[in-house]
Amino acid sequence: MTKNKSKAWLYLLPALIFLGIFMVYPLFDVIIYSFEEGYNSASQTFFGVGGYNFSYVLHDPYFLQAVKNTLILVVITVPVSTGIALLISLGLSSIKKLKELFQTVFFLPYVTNTLAVGLVFMILFKKTAYTEGMVNLLINFFGGNSVDFIDGPYWAKMFVLCFYTVWVVMPFKILILTSALASVNQDYYKVARVDATPRWRVFTKITLPMISPMLFYLIITGFIGAFKAYSDAVALFGTNLNTAGMNTIVGYVLDMLYGDSGGYPSYASAAALILFAIVLTITCINLLASRKNVRY
Numbered sequence: 235m236t237k238n239k240s241k242a243w244l245y246l247l248p249a250l251i252f253l254g255i256f257m258v259y260p261l262f263d264v265i266i267y268s269f270e271e272g273y274n275s276a277s278q279t280f281f282g283v284g285g286y287n288f289s290y291v292l293h294d295p296y297f298l299q300a301v302k303n304t305l306i307l308v309v310i311t312v313p314v315s316t317g318i319a320l321l322i323s324l325g326l327s328s329i330k331k332l333k334e335l336f337q338t339v340f341f342l343p344y345v346t347n348t349l350a351v352g353l354v355f356m357i358l359f360k361k362t363a364y365t366e367g368m369v370n371l372l373i374n375f376f377g378g379n380s381v382d383f384i385d386g387p388y389w390a391k392m393f394v395l396c397f398y399t400v401w402v403v404m405p406f407k408i409l410i411l412t413s414a415l416a417s418v419n420q421d422y423y424k425v426a427r428v429d430a431t432p433r434w435r436v437f438t439k440i441t442l443p444m445i446s447p448m449l450f451y452l453i454i455t456g457f458i459g460a461f462k463a464y465s466d467a468v469a470l471f472g473t474n475l476n477t478a479g480m481n482t483i484v485g486y487v488l489d490m491l492y493g494d495s496g497g498y499p500s501y502a503s504a505a506a507l508i509l510f511a512i513v514l515t516i517t518c519i520n521l522l523a524s525r526k527n528v529r530y
Contacts, residue, residue, distance in 0.1 A: 267503035280500070287504035296476050297505060300486040306392060307399060307463055307482070312456040315400040316449070319407035324441075326408070327415045337412060344405035352469020355398050359383035384471065391471065391480055399466050403459065407452050414448035415441070450524050454517060461513050464488065483509045 267273065268287055270280040291297050326336055343351065358368045361382040370380040383390045418441065426436045442449075464484040467475055475481035476489065483505065490502035 264503045264506055267499050268507050270500050273498075273500040287500045288508070291501055291504045291508065294501075296481065296489075297483075297486050299476075299479060300481040300483050303392070303395075303467075303480055304461060304463065304482045307396060308457060308460040310396045311399045311403070311460055312453060314396075315404045316407060316452055316456060318400070319404050319411055319452075320449075322404075322408050323411035323415055324437075326412050337409070340408050341405045343401060344409070348402055348465050349469045351402060352398065352466065355394065355401075356384060356470055359394050361386070385478075388479060391478065394470060395467060395480060398470060399460070399463065402466065403456065407456075410448055410452060411445065414445040418444045450520070454520055457516055457520070458513055461509065461516075 269283050269285070271282040271284055271286045273280040322340060326340070329336060359370075361367050361370060361380060361384070366374065366380050367383070369383065374380060381387075381390050383394045422440045422444070423436065426440060431439075462484050463482050467480050467482055467485060471478040471480045475485050481489070487502045487505045487509070490498045490505065
């Protein structure tokens with residue numbers, strides 16, 4: 235028995251070394267950086283240890299704007315993308331002919347480069363000296379006024395960012411939910427048809443409980459993914475997100491490390507730990523809520 239355990243640890247050793255070097259060590263390094271006050275990346279020196287870095291970050295207007303943008307993105311895109319994906323998955327599950335074709339079409343945006351999709355969205359929404367953009371042409375056709383969705387008001391830019399994020403994440407959710415619906419035992423539906431159960435009751439009492447583990451998985455990963463959003467905003471508004479007012483928490487961390495205001499790993503580490511605390515808190519809340527609503 236002891237010999238088998240030794241072999242097991244030996245097989246796990248490469249993976250443990252990899253995790254230790256690339257995950258555990260950087261985590262402890264970030265924690266140390268976050269408490270080093272006045273850290274100079276050139277001389278590798280600092281003048282004190284304390285919580286000043288956290289105080290600076292929490293009072294930085296750019297960080298507060300990034301938190302606001304990220305929270306709006308999370309609150310809007312996660313439920314909207316999950317709800318639309320569920321409706322599309324239900325529709326795909328009821329289709330007999332060309333079902334595989336439709337599944338492929340809906341999955342294509344997921345395998346397309348996000349920056350490429352962002353450029354397409356920019357062309358659709360951006361107002362230039364040569365064109366109003368396709369979206370504005372449609373607005374004008376129905377009698378509305380043109381809106382600069384890329385360089386205009388905050389609500390317009392946030393609308394485009396949320397729309398783009400939903401478009402990018404929805405295909406993966408459709409794939410997962412379609413698979414979950416296909417795995418539901420059909421005997422439940424046969425019994426419901428015999429009893430002439432209304433469709434809405436079949437959906438709420440059979441379908442939702444049976445696919446609740448997958449829904450919970452998508453909600454958790456959706457929250458985490460939305461909090462880590464950065465490339466979506468860059469694809470639409472460029473790298474100078476602070477000027478556009480559309481930065482995210484991850485973008486703020488990268489700016490503190492490599493941007494025009496970069497060279498401050500202590501501030502970046504403090505912001506990263508704050509993001510970690512937010513994501514951990516929301517994940518724990520979801521886990522507690524899942525005990526009552528998720529049926530395994």
